[in-house]
Amino acid sequence: xxxxxxxxxxxxxxxxxxxxxxxxxxxxxxxxxxxxxxxxxxxxxxxxxxxxxxxxxxxxxxxxxxxxxxxxxxxxxxxxxxxxxxxxxxxxxxxxxxxxxxxxxxxxxxxxxxxxxxxxxxxxxxxxxxxxxxxxxxxxxxxxxxxxxxxxxxxxxxxxxxxxxxxxxxxxxxxxxxxxxxxxxxxxxxxxxxxxxxxxxxxxxxxxxxxxxxxxxxxxxxxxxxxxxxxxxxxxxxxxxxxxxxxxxxxxxxxxxxxxxxxxxxxxxxxxxxxxxxxxxxxxxxxxxxxxxxxxxxxxxxxxxxxxxxxxxxx
Amino acid sequence: xxxxxxxxxxxxxxxxxxxxxxxxxxxxxxxxxxxxxxxxxxxxxxxxxxxxxxxxxxxxxxxxxxxxxxxxxxxxxxxxxxxxxxxxxxxxxxxxxxxxxxxxxxxxxxxxxxxxxxxxxxxxxxxxxxxxxxxxxxxxxxxxxxxxxxxxxxxxxxxxxxxxxxxxxxxxxxxxxxxxxxxxxxxxxxxxxxxxxxxxxxxxxxxxxxxxxxxxxxxxxxxxxxxxxxxxxxxxxxxxxxxxxxxxxxxxxxxxxxxxxxxxxxxxxxxxxxxxxxxxxxxxxxxxxxxxxxxxxxxxxxxxxxxxxxxxxxx
Numbered sequence: 001x002x003x004x005x006x007x008x009x010x011x012x013x014x015x016x017x018x019x020x021x022x023x024x025x026x027x028x029x030x031x032x033x034x035x036x037x038x039x040x041x042x043x044x045x046x047x048x049x050x051x052x053x054x055x056x057x058x059x060x061x062x063x064x065x066x067x068x069x070x071x072x073x074x075x076x077x078x079x080x081x082x083x084x085x086x087x088x089x090x091x092x093x094x095x096x097x098x099x100x101x102x103x104x105x106x107x108x109x110x111x112x113x114x115x116x117x118x119x120x121x122x123x124x125x126x127x128x129x130x131x132x133x134x135x136x137x138x139x140x141x142x143x144x145x146x147x148x149x150x151x152x153x154x155x156x157x158x159x160x161x162x163x164x165x166x167x168x169x170x171x172x173x174x175x176x177x178x179x180x181x182x183x184x185x186x187x188x189x190x191x192x193x194x195x196x197x198x199x200x201x202x203x204x205x206x207x208x209x210x211x212x213x214x215x216x217x218x219x220x221x222x223x224x225x226x227x228x229x230x231x232x233x234x235x236x237x238x239x240x241x242x243x244x245x246x247x248x249x250x251x252x253x254x255x256x257x258x259x260x261x262x263x264x265x266x267x268x269x270x271x272x273x274x275x276x277x278x279x280x281x282x283x284x285x286x287x288x289x290x291x292x293x294x295x296x297x298x299x300x301x302x303x304x305x306x307x308x309x310x311x312x313x314x315x
Numbered sequence: 316x317x318x319x320x321x322x323x324x325x326x327x328x329x330x331x332x333x334x335x336x337x338x339x340x341x342x343x344x345x346x347x348x349x350x351x352x353x354x355x356x357x358x359x360x361x362x363x364x365x366x367x368x369x370x371x372x373x374x375x376x377x378x379x380x381x382x383x384x385x386x387x388x389x390x391x392x393x394x395x396x397x398x399x400x401x402x403x404x405x406x407x408x409x410x411x412x413x414x415x416x417x418x419x420x421x422x423x424x425x426x427x428x429x430x431x432x433x434x435x436x437x438x439x440x441x442x443x444x445x446x447x448x449x450x451x452x453x454x455x456x457x458x459x460x461x462x463x464x465x466x467x468x469x470x471x472x473x474x475x476x477x478x479x480x481x482x483x484x485x486x487x488x489x490x491x492x493x494x495x496x497x498x499x500x501x502x503x504x505x506x507x508x509x510x511x512x513x514x515x516x517x518x519x520x521x522x523x524x525x526x527x528x529x530x531x532x533x534x535x536x537x538x539x540x541x542x543x544x545x546x547x548x549x550x551x552x553x554x555x556x557x558x559x560x561x562x563x564x565x566x567x568x569x570x571x572x573x574x575x576x577x578x579x580x581x582x583x584x585x586x587x588x589x590x591x592x593x594x595x596x597x598x599x600x601x602x603x604x605x606x607x608x609x610x611x612x613x614x615x616x617x618x619x620x621x622x623x624x625x626x627x628x629x630x
Contacts, residue, residue: 207616300588301585
């Protein structure tokens with residue numbers, strides 16, 4: 001491509017999102033000015049105003065699930081839609097200021113603190129949330145350990161206390177690349193010829209209900225043989241106790257089966273909004289395929305003794 | 316009842332969780348010592364060790380959705396299960412220290428900051444996350460506005476700058492009351508005679524898969540006529556890209572239809588874990604009933620012009 005583009009991302013410099021924005025421009029072989037925004041809404045506003053070609057925000061962590069502010073911003077936006085995704089391996093290092101004092105606190109974004117809980121507890125540090133991992137590194141006090149991406153320690157001149165301190169190795173975070181909705185179909189038309197595996201992120205708001213509304217919606221997918229790789233119910237902010245379903249489908253919105261599915265849902269009275277369509281990042285799996293023989297501690301299975309079933313199921 | 320019990324909660328004093336713990340003990344007419352814990356795991360550990368009769372943690376906000384650390388702690392725990400729920404109306408007031416300086420920052424728990432975003436932006440304040448809303452009030456600086464429950468301002472001797480500053484009036488948060496799993500059935504047996512509307516929170520981990528695993532699971536609910544009021548997919552921490560479904564059912568685990576459903580899921584090879592069973596709090600609705608004619612901005616409906624459908628659906 002070679003065109004120089006502006007890419008907005010959730011800053012400050014040195015965040016995982018910064019790293020994701022760089023990876024996207026490298027992949028697109030696009031010369032780019034990568035500019036930080038103060039919050040998710042700022043990324044949306046910059047893209048909607050046309051001041052940046054695309055915006056990059058984190059949407060889902062393999063450890064922490066959906067990033068709710070990013071999801072809600074997409075749900076609320078009339079102008080901005082996801083057109084690509086980037087997946088990053090997440091590794092946290094522990095940094096300290098040169099010449100630091102006694103270390104009594106650990107600071108990071110709340111997701112970072114959650115992902116490094118064992119390290120924080122083992123060292124007896126009090127967790128102190130920061131607006132971002134990079135901000136934690138930039139602003140780390142003499143009595144604090146900052147947890148963040150390897151690049152952040154270097155960027156802010158810190159010493160590395162320990163490497164790879166997250167509880168679970170192999171954590172990954174998925175980022176969405178946002179564009180204006182009125183340009184999205186043109187962009188996707190170009191990509192459609194290149195990529196083979198597509199994902200569509202869809203908001204389904206049921207308006208005609210009764211018992212089993214969720215079963216009705218998931219049935220509609222099964223009928224058209226469209227696979228979901230995730231589903232969450234999110235509250236409709238305007239109405240407490242009422243929900244919108246956010247579904248990720250393993251197909252593109254223009255595929256015949258998906259068009260049929262959308263037609264079925266519309267006919268059933270559901271309001272629909274495609275939140276994004278993008279070529280699946282290599283290595284990103286859905287729910288299909290062999291799942292591991294693992295389950296949360298305390299789960300029970302067929303064949304367990306009756307007393308074990310009773311305790312696990314509270315029946 | 317009248318027995319004096321220890322109730323652990325996610326502190327410090329003055330959090331919404333503190334308020335929820337008080338409400339629960341008032342409702343149970345139980346004399347209680349209400350003791351704060353430093354984090355969600357601390358509440359679990361205190362309950363598991365028998366040092367408190369029950370623990371109280373926030374689980375879901377009508378604005379922000381599930382409280383992921385609380386949900387994951389329940390998924391990970393072999394010993395602790397939810398046996399009751401408390402629902403609170405959430406109102407945020409804005410507090411300042413007497414004799415404060417120029418106000419340039421707003422501080423609260425990240426969920427509190429998210430719920431008061433318009434107020435924070437309108438005043439041009441920089442958001443600064445705190446471990447809890449109460450901690451934000453306790454530790455508020457001379458240049459900061461703290462956002463928190465009405466009770467917290469009073470508790471920490473602050474002046475009220477503005478009342479009811481949340482973006483959406485009517486926000487509510489749901490709290491779970493935790494007990495030891497090995498005592499839960501005895502406790503629930505007592506409640507079962509009193510309450511009529513039950514909820515069960517269930518973790519379903521599919522181990523035999525193929526296309527449409529989510530449709531298979533939701534179908535199983537429809538077959539037994541058991542209604543779900545929410546469903547989220549959560550990543551299995553041990554295995555990236557693999558998921559557990561967390562479902563809330565509108566029934567008790569010992570009801571015949573639910574026992575049949577659990578039997579069906581077990582027979583299909585799913586691992587199951589009941590995370591909680593509790594009498595539904597008055598006024599808590601599920602997905603059933605008339606949903607409002609509202610949907611996220613940019614949603615499309617049957618009958619919209621083709622161009623509107625095309626832009627909304629990206630097809």
